[in-house]
Amino acid sequence: MADKVKVFCIMFNNEDKREYSAGEVLSGHVVVEVSTGVSAQIKAVKISTRGCAQVYWGKGPRQAPSPSSAAIANTSSQCVQEQVEYLCISQTLKETPDGEEFISLDEGRYEFPFHVELTQTPLVTSFKGKYGSVCYEVTAVLQRPLNQDQTVNREFSVISHVDVNSPWLLSSVSTNNEKMIGCWIFTSGPISLNVNINRMGYCNGESIPINAVIENCSSRLIVPKAAIYQIQTFMANGKTKSYTKLVASVRGNHIPSGCTDTWNGKILKIPPVSASILNSSVIRVEYSLAVMAQIPGAKKLKVELPIVIGSIPYNGLDGRSSSLSRHFSMDMSWLALALPEVPEAPPNYADVVSEEEFELHSPSYSQSEELERQLGGQALSYIQEFRFQPPPLYSEVDSHPVHS
Template identity: 45%
Template sequence: MQHLTRIRRFALELDRGRSPYRGGELLSGRVVLDVTKGLKVRALAVCARGLATAHWLESKSIGMNTVYSDYTAFESYLRRQQALIRDHGEVTVLPAGHHEFPFTFQLPETLATSFEGKHGSVRYWLKAKLHRPWASVKKAKKEFTVIEPIDINTPALLAPQAGAKEKLARAWYCNRGQVSISAKIDRKGYTPGEVIPIFAEIDNCTTRTVVPKAAIIQTQTFIARGNKKQKKSIVASIVGDSIAAGKREVWHGRALKIPPVGPSILQCRIIHVEYALKVCIDIPGTSKLFLELPLVIGTIPLHPFGSRTSSISSQYSVNIDWLRMGITDQPEAPPEYSSVVSGEETVGSLSPPCPEEASGILEGPFFAYIQEFRFRPPPLYSEVDPNPPSDNSARPRCMTC
């Protein structure tokens, strides 16, 4: 009891506070110890740990008995220890007051992102142990977060994703018609907070009204002893307008926003976190039609003028020195129109010629065509042909006539 009253504070502090870490970085901090009186210490050590754990139970009935199978798996990512006060067989006396013991750990290059799931987790923590004579070990623990970067500015994650599916709707052995869907998204990689524009076409050739839906699905996969346990959840969804029988619906970039979710985990051996965009057609009286497009939720957002441009330019490297040979460093500005054409010439060029001056040239058909369209505005754009072909020109001639 005497030892407990002498320790006012025993804690771990990190230099970066709650900021996340990544593989290869330095993890530095200090052990803080406040004592009211002189304290005898044998040793003080701090360790850094990182562990992925997968665990679940499965029950199976055998006769009148229920047998439970335990599935557990571990994968260690970090196991380092540092002695701050070494045990040399002698007691170290710390005077009353505030004491700080700094430490530094080099994190491994490859780590898995921190994660908390239903059947497993990836956790990182620091633990300090204070050994005293004739007293229990004093412990302090502090967790920290690791987020491994996933750059979506890579060719694999910038590639568009597309797919198509169709389904024959049946109810009580009656053919209700066919439903087909084709969908496309701009790329595979996105970051939280971005909007996914969905381009889709849904053809409802059934006799029922169908409802299209889209959702982002998170799939957590836990692996232990050669078996898998999955948990799927919807993180965001939208519902489209109902499509009547025999009609078609087109989505011109229907927006689906990604909420704040954790990034994909693809490198861990026992825990995977994957995402997918699932487009669903709800057909009354029969099963739904699903179309799934893979997604990767990253941590480094898209740089439209950065890595993508550089990656494209690196693939198509062309020597353009010959283009610069004819270009001066400071090109001369073009002259003003008024300095080239005088005022009298300008008025003369914009006014129609007098009949006396152009008595000879007004006779030609080419000048008449120019005069007709010279002072008229350009025609308005229209997709309807203003001069449709006549029936006489479209009717084929009889070869016998």
């Protein structure tokens, strides 16, 4: 009887592991618990580990997943459906020995361990969207000789790592756009957007510093805004379906007529979202950063910059920076050779004073005679010595201490 098996489930050895990637091992065990006082007859315990992308939209019955790796498509004109398989691994954990019809399990708990090594081929990241999904699951089948087979499923998540430190994701992105407000001879002036971000790749939890110049030469009050959009694209049977979702936004200050607002690294934080999916033939998940100016009574002005949400965080050093630092250190190597061992003294101030300035500050003949009489020598020599000599060198020790 089917009710003799009280528990039939799948347990993973590492229940805390959130995501797996290509080449990793998924391990666990299938649990079968037989009710007290009875025994259960089984023929085999099997598992299959599968992963596939499914796309569906339109009216009509949805087809069940097929184990075939070939893409399928519904021929109904009202329904579009397609499926691509990325992973299919089957294992037999327990089976009836040759010559026997079944295995008898007495009351108690039984665990059948399994180890599945995911393919080394890059897998597509798990995702559930508007018109399709990428799902991975382990299916266990308990085959019974006298009863219908029992089946249980357990999903697990897969991540296809995207390193935001890749050179193509570290390059800056910029764009601009302009819109004239009004019509014919009643135009009031243009509104322009000029936007730049330092790199294209980011991870969940990071913030995007936005650099922008929003110029309002129109006669209207405008409101700038920045937003991150997720663009889901589904492809099936030669057709394409798209869905765009707002995931984060930030609003700027109002810009009056004739004014300009500058964003020097305005922060827009990325919330927890799925990583970009760029390696699937039926589902793509992309992101864009949009900066727009909302204009009362007119269509908003908007520019968009592509961004990629990755899984390996930014390390703070891009290849361009490290290359520049190495180049700079090489270029500065000449400095040690050019510097003298003992620094030269600065030139006398008299060497850089013009003749006109020298004459202007030189004492008259009568003044010179009086000074010479008081000083007991040539006054000019004393004056020029102290006027055009460089200041004394700095020292923390007083060279002329006053003794009490």
